[in-house]
Structures are given as structure tokens and as C-alpha cells.
Amino acid sequence: MIKIDQLRKKYGKMEALKGLSLEIGKGTVFGFVGPNGAGKSTTMSILATLLEPTSGSAYVGGYEVTRHPREVRKLIGYMPDFFGVYDNLTAEEYLDFYGANYDIPPQERRQIIPQLLELVNLSHKRDAYVDSLSRGMKQRLGLARCLVHNPEVLILDEPASGLDPRARIELREILKELRDMGKTIIISSHILPELAEMCDVIGIIEEGNLIAFGRVDEIYAKMQEKRVLRIRLLDRLEEAVIQLKQQPSVSGVTREGNWLVAGFAGDDVQQVELLQTLTHAGFPVAAFNEAEGDLEEIFLEITKGVGS
Numbered sequence: 001m002i003k004i005d006q007l008r009k010k011y012g013k014m015e016a017l018k019g020l021s022l023e024i025g026k027g028t029v030f031g032f033v034g035p036n037g038a039g040k041s042t043t044m045s046i047l048a049t050l051l052e053p054t055s056g057s058a059y060v061g062g063y064e065v066t067r068h069p070r071e072v073r074k075l076i077g078y079m080p081d082f083f084g085v086y087d088n089l090t091a092e093e094y095l096d097f098y099g100a101n102y103d104i105p106p107q108e109r110r111q112i113i114p115q116l117l118e119l120v121n122l123s124h125k126r127d128a129y130v131d132s133l134s135r136g137m138k139q140r141l142g143l144a145r146c147l148v149h150n151p152e153v154l155i156l157d158e159p160a161s162g163l164d165p166r167a168r169i170e171l172r173e174i175l176k177e178l179r180d181m182g183k184t185i186i187i188s189s190h191i192l193p194e195l196a197e198m199c200d201v202i203g204i205i206e207e208g209n210l211i212a213f214g215r216v217d218e219i220y221a222k223m224q225e226k227r228v229l230r231i232r233l234l235d236r237l238e239e240a241v242i243q244l245k246q247q248p249s250v251s252g253v254t255r256e257g258n259w260l261v262a263g264f265a266g267d268d269v270q271q272v273e274l275l276q277t278l279t280h281a282g283f284p285v286a287a288f289n290e291a292e293g294d295l296e297e298i299f300l301e302i303t304k305g306v307g308s
């Protein structure tokens, strides 16, 4: 659905994109991760036909963005990271205004707008002025705005930034609904775990280069292989080290005071079995838990070099 090929963008001497290439299939939720200034907004603006690349090409639904901007605009809904101010418009008027911009006839708009407000949980704010809405509500209204012409692709630039946890959950639920409707979604953030929950595929961009690209389920499968267990014993630590080293799922046992730290390649059932083995052998286990995996580190490790 989306193809980016050797995309470069220079702002004066500054090269914001240095030959970015990637492909996103139809119906995929793609998470675009990178620190501030990495080039996410630049890439998204090019896809949204608002910015010309210096060289390279980008396609949406088979249309090259610089050669067929009109066709591309019909296919996409774009939500920038900043909103303008709309002093005198209510939520409903705001959507109506954008619907009219897309030449949707008034009668059709009267049908679509209540549905959109319902989708983004803003039916009760239909007559509220846009400026009076909370940040989370404005984000949801912005999302409704990109949907007025029922686009196949959504390009959302940092939609979760500045939202409180509850507003983030609401946004995530709406994105799930949109994914179920078969939309292809590109969503950016500088926080990987935030995106991993709602995306199928993730790409990491740094200083205008794509440094990693991969499926989220593959990353989680890799995380399973790299689990770390922390076990606290009241006594008999050296004996327990020997016992643990005999288990095929355990590797690299080290001792930190009363704690044993062990690499573990197994599922939850095998983890329970390991605990049972220790307690049946009479070891005084006071604590048995799993250390949090570093998603970012594992992701980079398994997808290193992609795009370079």
C-alpha cells in the first residue's frame, strides 16, 4: 500500500532523510519510532503530499506522491502533530467544514458526521467549541477529521503525545476499531513500548536512516527466548546454582548476594515447572520473578542493519 524508495530530503545543508526505503502492506498498522528530529514528520509530510522530497520516490496505493498528489490525497487521511486554532467552530461545524473541503455533498455530511463523532466518542461534544475541548478530545476530533472522506490510509504524526494515560487508552481503542475496518495506519512516536502495543510492524529511524524494521510478534517471540529470572533464596545458594545449571532451559546463572540471576528460554508453563523443581528439592525460595526485558535493545539487536 505504501512504498518509499531511497527518499532524501535536504533543508538547506541539513539532510533530514538520507535515502529512506520501506514498504508497508495493506491493512498493516505501522509504528514509526525515533527520537525528536529523526525525520518522522518529514517522511509523513512527504507521504501526505505536503512536502517535496529532494530525491527518491514515495508511492501510496501505487500513485507516486509528487506526480499524482490528487489521487494520493483521496487515499490518505493525515493528522499533523500540531493543530491550528478554530475559535468559532463547534466540533460538528469543524467536521462539516472539512467534509465540504473534500466535496462531500451536504446530505451525505449530515449522515457521516454523527457516525464519526460516535466513532471517536465525541457525540456528547457535538455542539461544543473546538477550543473548549481537552487535548485528548481535540486529538480524537482531529482523527475524525482525517476520516471524513473515508480514506484507506491514515498517517498520524505523534497522536499520543501530550495525552494522559486514560486518553492514550481511548486513542488505542479507536485505532483498534480503525484497524478492524481494514485501514492501513502509520503512526509515529518517540516511545517504542507505546507503539509496540498497537502496531503490527515497527520501524526505527535515526538521523534520517531506517536502522531497524520488523514485525512486533517476532520481537515478542525473541523476548521469550531472552527472559531473565531473578530468584531469591534464604540459604543453599551454591547448591541451587548447580541445580539450575542442569536445567536445559536455563543458561548463565550468576549470584548477586542472596539473588540468583538466570537466563531462561522457555514459556510460562516451563517457568512454573522450574519453580516447582526448586521447591520440591527443598530450596528455601523467597522470591521468584522475571526481570523486565528491554524491548528497544532486543528490537535493535534482532533487526540490526535493516535499511542501511
Ligand SMILES: Nc1ncnc2c1ncn2[C@@H]1O[C@H](COP(=O)(O)OP(=O)(O)OP(=O)(O)O)[C@@H](O)[C@H]1O
Pocket: 011, 014, 016, 034, 035, 036, 037, 038, 039, 040, 041, 042, 043, 081, 190
Ligand atoms: N522546515 C524545516 N526547515 C529546516 N529544518 C527542518 C525543517 N523541518 C524539519 N527540519 C529538520 O529536519 C530534521 C528532521 O525533522 P522531523 O521533524 O522530520 O523529525 P521528527 O522525527 O518528526 O522529530 P519530532 O518528533 O521532533 O517531530 C530535524 O533536524 C529538523 O530540525
